[in-house]
Amino acid sequence: MPKLSPDRPYIHPGCQIDNSSFGAFCEVGEGSRVLNSTFEDYAYCDRLSDIANTTVGKFANIAAMTRIGPTDHPMDHASLHHFLYRSAYYWDDVEDDREFMTRRASRRTVIGPDTWLGHGVIVKPEVMIGAGAIIASGAVVTKDVAPYMIVAGVPAQPLRARFSPTVADRLMALAWWDWGHDRLRTALMDFRSLKAEAFLDKYGG
DSSP, rough: OOOSSSOEEEEOOOOOOOOOOOOTTEETTTTTTESSSEEEOEEEEEEOEEEEEEOOOOTOOOOOOOHHHHOOOOTTTSOOOTTSSGGGGGOTTTTHHHHHHHHTTTSEEOTTOOEOOTTTEETTTOOEEOOTEEEOOOOOEOOOOOEEEEEEETEEEEEEESSOOOHHHHHHHHHHHGOOHHHHHHHHHHHEEEOOHHHHHTTTT
């Protein structure tokens, strides 16, 4: 029997999951925290990932110890501390600042399909990472990343495109990540053996 299921995510021990949803064949690595987020089909994160307020696209590959959508503190106030908005932790006569929490949760990060985020990557709120992009280990992503671009550094900067614009456009048009599970299985050996352009030639992208 396959380890992953179309019906429920495979959640490793020690995870904290709150207000999040998962598509088919998803996996959450040991000790990870996932808050206010959506994992689309086949997406996974490795151990000790911290993901908040994020849409994780289909087939996204998220390595260990990543931080995606880290929340901000109120930098324009007299204090940065979370006693300002998590006030009920400190006093029994006041509620948390729901307006602040709602505003913070609305700053969505979007990870596109078939992306690869390396070990220790940080992706700031309201950043969009395009399909097929690769984020090098340790990068801090503060701006949108184009599809099929490789970025690295602090802050992350483009290194090079994975493919020519023509091949990238053809992959976007093919959108194989929307194929059904059975069709993926049928094409599995071609995914393994063919380079991108040959795959596109065979499958019509």
